[in-house]
Amino acid sequence: xxxxxxxxxxxxxxxxxxxxxxxxxxxxxxxxxxxxxxxxxxxxxxxxxxxxxxxxxxxxxxxxxxxxxxxxxxxxxxxxxxxxxxxxxxxxxxxxxxxxxxxxxxxxxxxx
Amino acid sequence: xxxxxxxxxxxxxxxxxxxxxxxxxxxxxxxxxxxxxxxxxxxxxxxxxxxxxxxxxxxxxxxxxxxxxxxxxxxxxxxxxxxxxxxxxxxxxxxxxxxxxxxxxxxxxxxxx
Numbered sequence: 085x086x087x088x089x090x091x092x093x094x095x096x097x098x099x100x101x102x103x104x105x106x107x108x109x110x111x112x113x114x115x116x117x118x119x120x121x122x123x124x125x126x127x128x129x130x131x132x133x134x135x136x137x138x139x140x141x142x143x144x145x146x147x148x149x150x151x152x153x154x155x156x157x158x159x160x161x162x163x164x165x166x167x168x169x170x171x172x173x174x175x176x177x178x179x180x181x182x183x184x185x186x187x188x189x190x191x192x193x194x195x196x
Numbered sequence: 197x198x199x200x201x202x203x204x205x206x207x208x209x210x211x212x213x214x215x216x217x218x219x220x221x222x223x224x225x226x227x228x229x230x231x232x233x234x235x236x237x238x239x240x241x242x243x244x245x246x247x248x249x250x251x252x253x254x255x256x257x258x259x260x261x262x263x264x265x266x267x268x269x270x271x272x273x274x275x276x277x278x279x280x281x282x283x284x285x286x287x288x289x290x291x292x293x294x295x296x297x298x299x300x301x302x303x304x305x306x307x308x309x
Binding site: 186 | 202229231236237238239240241244252254284286288290296297298299300301302303305
């Protein structure tokens with residue numbers, strides 16, 4: 085079963101605009117991670133936020149976590165064509181199970 | 197260079213055959229994972245291993261088998277019992293049980309012919 089659910093499933097914006105993707109999950113977590121996947125390739129880790137953190141930044145990426153709502157958001161500012169990819173959130177699933185569980189992903193397209 | 201390597205990149209299987217996908221890492225990671233990805237979908241967990249000689253079933257283990265005889269290797273066998281094996285398979289590893297950053301291989305695309 086999927087732990088995380090991303091929203092929207094697909095997002096298309098113009099280069100230079102900001103892109104926001106959301107992730108909701110069902111059970112308590114220790115941390116939440118965001119990954120990027122270019123078509124037909126493996127996933128690349130972007131950022132990890134722990135359950136006691138509310139916001140984290142890395143370059144043009146900003147991640148927020150609201151454990152009361154069991155949700156997270158990934159904001160990419162000043163988007164570039166090279167940001168076109170699928171973005172996935174991942175959580176540690178059922179507490180104690182020690183496995184990384186991914187959502188369905190958001191397919192982001194940046195139009196030049 | 198340190199990393200995680202999957203082979204082959206493309207694999208074709210006849211119905212009724214077992215095939216084994218290779219996953220090797222030289223990152224000295226304890227934890228390793230196998231995921232299946234269908235077109236336009238997310239990743240579904242097949243098997244995972246937190247330590248040598250131990251592994252657990254994920255959400256879709258039926259029709260698959262694994263072994264973890266060495267820390268650096270976690271091969272996945274797709275058996276003939278897996279009725280719909282055509283998919284993209286991804287292997288990952290992470291340093292420990294605390295589910296820190298996972299490193300992924302480039303994937304193996306398996307097609308049944």
